[in-house]
Amino acid sequence: MDPSRVTCDDHTKTPAREEIRDCNVYRVVGGIKRNKRAEPRIHATKGRETVSVLTSFTHQHSLDILLAKRRNMNGTANGHSNGDKSITYSSTRGDPTQSHLSFRSVVMRGLAHDRGLFVPDEFPSVTPEELEGWRSLSYADLATEVIAKFVKDDEVPRDVLRDIVHRSCGAFRSDEVTPLVKVNGHYILELFHGPTFAFKDVALQMLGNFFEYFLSTGSNDGRLAVLGATSGDTGSAAIYGLRGKKGVDCVILYPKGRVSEIQKRQMATVPDDNIHCVEVEGTFDDCQDIVKASFANAKFRDRVKLGAVNSINWCRVLAQTTYYFWSYLRVTDAEKGVTKVNFSVPTGNFGDVLAGYYSKKMGLPVGDLIVATNENDILHRFFAKGEYHRENIQKTISPSMDICVSSNFERYLYHLSGEDSATLVGWMKGFETTGKLTIDGKKAR
Ligand SMILES: *Cc1c(COP(=O)(O)O)cnc(C)c1O
Numbered sequence: 001m002d003p004s005r006v007t008c009d010d011h012t013k014t015p016a017r018e019e020i021r022d023c024n025v026y027r028v029v030g031g032i033k034r035n036k037r038a039e040p041r042i043h044a045t046k047g048r049e050t051v052s053v054l055t056s057f058t059h060q061h062s063l064d065i066l067l068a069k070r071r072n073m074n075g076t077a078n079g080h081s082n083g084d085k086s087i088t089y090s091s092t093r094g095d096p097t098q099s100h101l102s103f104r105s106v107v108m109r110g111l112a113h114d115r116g117l118f119v120p121d122e123f124p125s126v127t128p129e130e131l132e133g134w135r136s137l138s139y140a141d142l143a144t145e146v147i148a149k150f151v152k153d154d155e156v157p158r159d160v161l162r163d164i165v166h167r168s169c170g171a172f173r174s175d176e177v178t179p180l181v182k183v184n185g186h187y188i189l190e191l192f193h194g195p196t197f198a199f200k201d202v203a204l205q206m207l208g209n210f211f212e213y214f215l216s217t218g219s220n221d222g223r224l225a226v227l228g229a230t231s232g233d234t235g236s237a238a239i240y241g242l243r244g245k246k247g248v249d250c251v252i253l254y255p256k257g258r259v260s261e262i263q264k265r266q267m268a269t270v271p272d273d274n275i276h277c278v279e280v281e282g283t284f285d286d287c288q289d290i291v292k293a294s295f296a297n298a299k300f301r302d303r304v305k306l307g308a309v310n311s312i313n314w315c316r317v318l319a320q321t322t323y324y325f326w327s328y329l330r331v332t333d334a335e336k337g338v339t340k341v342n343f344s345v346p347t348g349n350f351g352d353v354l355a356g357y358y359s360k361k362m363g364l365p366v367g368d369l370i371v372a373t374n375e376n377d378i379l380h381r382f383f384a385k386g387e388y389h390r391e392n393i394q395k396t397i398s399p400s401m402d403i404c405v406s407s408n409f410e411r412y413l414y415h416l417s418g419e420d421s422a423t424l425v426g427w428m429k430g431f432e433t434t435g436k437l438t439i440d441g442k443k444a445r
Contacts (some may be wrong), residue, residue, distance in 0.1 A: 047337060054192065055198065086152040087150045092116040093114040093425050106118040107210055116421075124149035143326075146325055149362065172195075179193070196240050196263075203315070215247035223305045225307065227291055228251070231399050238309045244272045254278075311408055343368075343369055348401040349409075354411055374396045378390065391404060
């Protein structure tokens, strides 16, 4: 079926799946996906399977999906909570006032006050035995376990965490939340079963529920005004994540005539009182400039208690790690000889693939992470040549990947610098003034 014909009030039904006839977003060429119309071609390595991550169902090109058999996974969490301390977070840019902060503070804050991004002070590890123990869990119970590696009772009591995760997953049309399907011998991880048909729902459903919990338990005097600019996906997913949430107002700016009709209606037809859409005469960058100017005005920011939901919020990255664990377990359920799983991930702001990188850091047997871009290929150029050089944006059929600078990439660069804020700040300052950052080829991977 043609997703452009999915009407916006049809949120309760999954579009019928038939067959991939032209899987036009997904082509792997030498490890890089291009959005040319072509069959997926994925190089095989012995003992490995590759999962292609499918992030959207809302763009204007057709995408027909093979009707796949569904497994009915049911299990219960082993429910233990070991009572130790939650992981803390520090800014990539090293300001001492932005160091060793709690999960609650970094979720409420979004960007660090030194303009850096929050990264965990350490990565919890998942042992192979633990991973095996998670095999029978439902998606929601698995997500609870993965998040509980970072967030312990001292931050969010386990029963509250479980409730937040279960409610977030409950908004999806599939019990498996992110089902893994096999199409013509290739595994595809479907991230589009949330309320807005785009993968950002995975993170934003969770973020909305965490905001509500933190506001109701003392953060920010109970009020938050989320302001965001969108070219489509983020705005709709944010609205569906925040609608009706107590204490939250949500203002979304979008450029007139430049978001898809489906997404415009997704945003503009939500009746909840706390949702406010503003159509801006201009481009996405004009919307973004209004948002930036609002945040730059400290008085205004503090008076209205401005907050953001952009993809740098730690909660979003954390929520996304779960489906790497989920899909690893589902691939290895089906493929006995497989010990490692590669992931090919459509990439814009580097949030989705960063979650894969962090899953690997936690001990998940991930092989290669394939950073798939469209023509806006700054990340491809970085991984190929060590050149992170800004270029003008090109409009493509995958607008959520039309990004000339990847906002989450600073986190990856921080790890690459040997977690040395001084080096990182030097790199970012250079990049901000010249639009160019070149890193010696050996370091770039
Ligand atoms: C946001 C988005 C992406 C890119 O994800 P990042 O986490 O920004 O790299 C890819 N596809 C769709 C449909 C998206 O909405």
